[in-house]
Amino acid sequence: DTGVSQDPRHKITKRGQNVTFRCDPISEHNRLYWYRQTLGQGPEFLTYFQNEAQLEKSRLLSDRFSAERPKGSFSTLEIQRTEQGDSAMYLCASSSQGASTEAFFGQGTRLTVV
Amino acid sequence: AQKVTQAQTEISVVEKEDVTLDCVYETRDTTYYLFWYKQPPSGELVFLIRRNSFDEQNEISGRYSWNFQKSTSSFNFTITASQVVDSAVYFCALSEEYSGGGADGLTFGKGTHLIIQP
Numbered sequence: 200d201t202g203v204s205q206d207p208r209h210k211i212t213k214r215g216q217n218v219t220f221r222c223d224p225i226s227e228h229n230r231l232y233w234y235r236q237t238l239g240q241g242p243e244f245l246t247y248f249q250n251e252a253q254l255e256k257s258r259l260l261s262d263r264f265s266a267e268r269p270k271g272s273f274s275t276l277e278i279q280r281t282e283q284g285d286s287a288m289y290l291c292a293s294s295s296q297g298a299s300t301e302a303f304f305g306q307g308t309r310l311t312v313v
Numbered sequence: 314a315q316k317v318t319q320a321q322t323e324i325s326v327v328e329k330e331d332v333t334l335d336c337v338y339e340t341r342d343t344t345y346y347l348f349w350y351k352q353p354p355s356g357e358l359v360f361l362i363r364r365n366s367f368d369e370q371n372e373i374s375g376r377y378s379w380n381f382q383k384s385t386s387s388f389n390f391t392i393t394a395s396q397v398v399d400s401a402v403y404f405c406a407l408s409e410e411y412s413g414g415g416a417d418g419l420t421f422g423k424g425t426h427l428i429i430q431p
Contacts, residue, residue: 232419234418234419239423239424240423241317241406241422242358242404242419243421244420247418288356292358299346299363300363301360301363302360302418302419303360304350304358304359305357306355307356307357
């Protein structure tokens, strides 16, 4: 396993379209996190899964955003009716435990909404 | 609520100089964890170090060293004899250990853009 992988790396979409991103975590990691990073800022927590259960959502995650992790393996993050303010880097991370262990990050999906 | 402050937005030094990146944190928890990550231009966050709130021992790893001081809520990062390859954005981050075990992920600072000039 070479680490966390995300697909696609870049996505350009028109405002109002739906987009879906995929994250494949490190295989033995049961925790998976989604973060959003805008230019000049640090990553901001969006949501996390322990196995297939989504245990926490940030208030940043509006009802246009939905995340899934079927069977506790890969995860998808969908944004419906995209807005220009959704333009950001979306980062996925995984870890073997909770707060006490380091999270390993993927290279991110850069979303541009035009 | 937790908060991480990295007051230095950008630092530029000449290669071989020593440089310290500052990090100040706020938390109400007694058990928490501090991290430093490096983000090179490629975008992937690279883990550098983790420290728990009960371990104030400073750590050295090659040219990198970390100074954790609970009294001032600081977790500073020093690069000795900097190299051009150290150029990146560096993030300090915090996670808290609730009774259920760290539910809400990492809280990051805004990052410090470190530029090492040859």
